[in-house]
Amino acid sequence: MTGPSGGYEPGVDALRRRVALVAGLLAALLAACTPGGTPPDGGDSSGPAPGGASVLAVKIDNVGAARPQTGIENADVVYAERVEGGLSRLMAVYGTRVPGVVGPVRSARETDLELLGQFSRPTLAFSGAQRALLPEIAAAPLRAVTPDSAGGAFSRGADRPAPHNLYLRPGKLGHPVSGTNAGTLAGFTFASRAPEGGSPLSHRTVRFPAARFDFTWSARQHRWLVSMDGRPATTTSGTRLTAATVVVQYVDIHDSRLHDKLGNASPVSRTVGSGRAEVLRDARAYPAHWTRPTPTSPTHVTPPKNTTPLPFATGPVWVLLAQAPGTGGGRD
Secondary structure (H helix, E strand, C coil): CCCCCCCCCCCHHHHHHHHHHHHHHHHHHHCCCCCCCCCCCCCCCECECCCCCCCEEEEECCCHHHCCCECHHHCCEEEEEECHHHCEEEEEEECCCECCCEECECCCCHHHHHHHCCCCCCEEECCCCCHHHHHHHHHCCCEEECCCCCHHHEEECCCCCCCCCEEECHHHHCCCECCCCHHHHCCCCECCCCCCCCEECCEEEEEECCEEEEEEEECCCCEEEEEECCEECECCCCCECEECEEEEEEEEEEEEEEECCCCCEEEEEECCEEEEEEEEECCEEEEEEEEECCCCCCCEEECCCCCCCCCECCCCEEEEEEECCCCCCCCC
16 A cells, blocks of 8 residues: 555545555554664665655654754755644755655644645655544545554664654655755745845744754855754764755744643644744745645745845755744744
8 A cells, every 4th residue: 555646536446455454553642663673874876756745744853852863964855843832843845856765654633634735746744643634634635654554664773662753765665756846846946146125034943832943054065954943953974964054934823633652732833824934045035925725835935015035045944833923832
């Protein structure tokens, strides 16, 4: 089982496929640890896919025990979203290239399904999901990849305890990316020259209820240096994680009907609609407005009173889905 190819075909065959997918995803939740060693360092192992496949999105663990993560530095876009208990989780999205190893891989959330609608038939790699969410994943226009559906692509590392040690080897999924920048597919515009305006900025902190992200401008690297929960964020090789552009996207975040095993409500970040944003690039902060009218629409980021796209710097984009003021708990 490789996940739905479309999920909307009529008839008995479509129903059987839907049932098989749900059963496979349920099995993924119960899968035991897969034997394996510490993930090796790896370069790109998967090139562009024939036929214009979209992107590979991987859910990444982001608690202290999961760091340093592997392969995030190769992502075109990294989304930070709020999960249970006010903690954060990352979704690394690859369109131009993928690393040999990505992880640690964790479970999917309702937020992911709406967010990924802006990409055309993406592949979503994750460790499992809550039982009540599985039918929605089965119906979503994406290819779901779990340890049960693609066991040969996942392994457990010996460097840290479960559940913080599940890794994906994207090369074993075939060619899951199109070669087109995931940021471009998401609706972002890129330009080497910074736009006019903005305010000088050297440091920005974004807080979730139980997580913190810091971005510090490095003139030498001409990038924002990433820190998480007060510590420099690095790759497994010790290199500092950086972003060319940071987007603080203010969204409505509210509790869903789902809860974790401790009783914490699972939050949902709504990325369809419109709202305020802030764009950081070239040591400057730009007030912005984001718009995404439908689940299949890209996200357009513009100046507050202008429909012209606000150009991002060429390079990795980090998007933080922050609580919009006046819409609930949490702050940035």
